[in-house]
Amino acid sequence: MALSYMPGFGNDFETETLPGSLPQGRNSPQRPAYGLYAEQLSGSPFTAPRGTNERSWLYRIRPSVKHTGRFKAASYPRWKTAPNVGDHELALGQYRWNPVPMPNEPTDFIQGMRTVTTAGDVLGQTGMAAHVYVANTSMVDDHLFNADGELLVVPQVGGLRFVTEMGVIELRPGEIAVLPRGLVFKVELVDAEVRGYVCENYGAKLTLPDRGPIGANCLANPRDFKTPCAWFEEKETPCRLIVKWCGNFHVTEIGHSPLDVVAWHGNYAPYKYDLATFSPVGALLFDHPDPSIFTVLTAPSGEEGTANIDFVIFPPRWLVAEDTFRPPWYHRNIMSEFMGLIHGQYDAKEEGFVPGGISLHNLMLAHGPDAPGFEKASRADLKPVKLDNTMAFMFETRFPQMLTRYGAELETRQDNYIDCWADLKKRFNGTPEGDWS
Ligand SMILES: O=C(O)Cc1cc(O)ccc1O
Ligand SMILES: [Fe+2]
CATH class of the missing domain: 2.60.120.10 (Jelly Rolls)
Structure with missing residues (x-):
């Protein structure tokens, strides 16, 4: 046909x-x-x-x-x-x-x-x-x-x-x-x-x-x-x-x-x-913008700027920001984030979030880069880098996402997911430099 x-x-x-x-x-x-x-x-x-x-x-x-x-x-x-x-x-x-x-x-x-x-x-x-x-x-x-x-x-x-x-x-x-x-x-x-x-x-x-x-x-x-x-x-x-x-x-x-x-x-x-026809726009000098810059489609909720659903992608793109922690920041969000990975690797989670996988960061639940991701990005040489061969996405909604029994009991759920943050160290030692040993 x-x-x-x-x-x-x-x-x-x-x-x-x-x-x-x-x-x-x-x-x-x-x-x-x-x-x-x-x-x-x-x-x-x-x-x-x-x-x-x-x-x-x-x-x-x-x-x-x-x-x-x-x-x-x-x-x-x-x-x-x-x-x-x-x-x-x-x-x-x-x-x-x-x-x-x-x-x-x-x-x-x-x-x-x-x-x-x-x-x-x-x-x-x-x-x-x-x-x-x-x-x-x-x-x-x-x-x-x-x-x-x-x-x-x-x-x-x-x-x-x-x-x-x-x-x-x-x-x-x-x-x-x-x-x-x-x-x-x-x-x-x-x-x-x-x-x-x-x-x-x-x-x-x-x-x-x-x-x-x-x-x-x-x-x-x-x-x-x-x-x-x-x-x-x-x-x-x-x-x-x-x-x-x-x-x-x-x-x-x-x-x-x-x-x-x-x-x-x-x-x-x-x-x-x-x-692949999405033309990303981003930070050309410093800082990590909100992911709303990658919104492909949005479904309004009736309240301005507060989507019933945002469909956001994380497409291949150049990372060029200077003096910047380039991956997503640690955050807590009033919107609830369901993510999937179509292919490749996701910026803040190089291991563990695999193509076909799912992550769920619900209303106000803290998340961000895993410990290895934080280490790597904090010490990276900040030359221009192309994040290539990757396509992740997010269904983001103003409403809390209630997990189903299917999701809760699915055998592929990673019991140890939150351990990905376990090795984030205390770096505060009272000096302006902090402890980067
Ligand atoms: O949590 C996530 O990985 C998705 C996400 C990416 C980003 O660049 C900024 C905020 C955000 O929620
Ligand atoms: Fe997030």
Whole structure:
């Protein structure tokens, strides 16, 4: 399948698979071409201000009401939803995990979703969940839509193909995709085994951060976001549609594929982004800036500057700051930090935080470079150094992240994580030089 994409972030796109299938000059003609049904998919209230008003018009073989029958309960017990509090006994702490193991049983993208933290409350449309997915099986006749939020997908091992009602997105590690709330899709695997991270956003949509004095360029540039062109299938064989709705799963059986959108236009659509196109901006003389300079996407919470979610990356970059402790400083943060590593090594943690791993530094819990990292950075010759072959990321939220039982009991949790700070020495000895012996 040759895939094509349209560039731009939040554009008003239009795309058709058959000539003349997209109505021009109106949304809802009396009889759309090809006998298609017109349907609006609203991602914001009708009355949202222009800057946040999102909707698309889909021209499809059957309207979506024909893609649902009677629902039955379905069960995906490892995919949890906030609030999910108190289902384990693990004490408060800073935590780190080695990669989630690949499954031994046939496991598709939905079955392979393992929730590590939840935050906020899905019923109030605030907060998020941080998941890891592991899968070895493509979805063939099963499809999903998630009414609980949009999904930000960060592959770490293996390629994925998101076959959605608005087109097909292929995704490799190093790229990310966002699937809007309510979008119908299935996930095919490009490789035999896949793993990655997902941030499920219950709140207002992810958008590009304001750049302030940085100006119009650098960081994530809008043209590097890609939305798929329309694609449809006419498949008249049994299919299932699974719905995640307020934390519960439901399934309905239908006699055809719900991926039947022949043409669409609008600004509510899935997209992908290659993290290698992020142009980092940083400290050119001294000091270590806040990681907000590396925000790719931010989901506002309603309170200015206080994100429901920031999606932040730590990309390859030059370190040039003079007379500076270059790695992250020690800190305590009102925001809660879930981190993953796509490949390479992370600045402040050369050992122990491995690709596919996770770290969790929750609301106000102290963290920072491990003891070897501190030693090295405190004594380093501060010539320009390129931090290369690395890509870490953070799902940061204003809400505390509640660990799930799955996360608490996962066998790859590193019992000794906090020992990485054990060897940080007292250097205060009453002299201005301190004790650097
Ligand atoms: O804790 C972390 O490793 C993430 C992080 C990186 C950084 O450069 C500054 C602050 C911060 O929380
Ligand atoms: Fe941090």
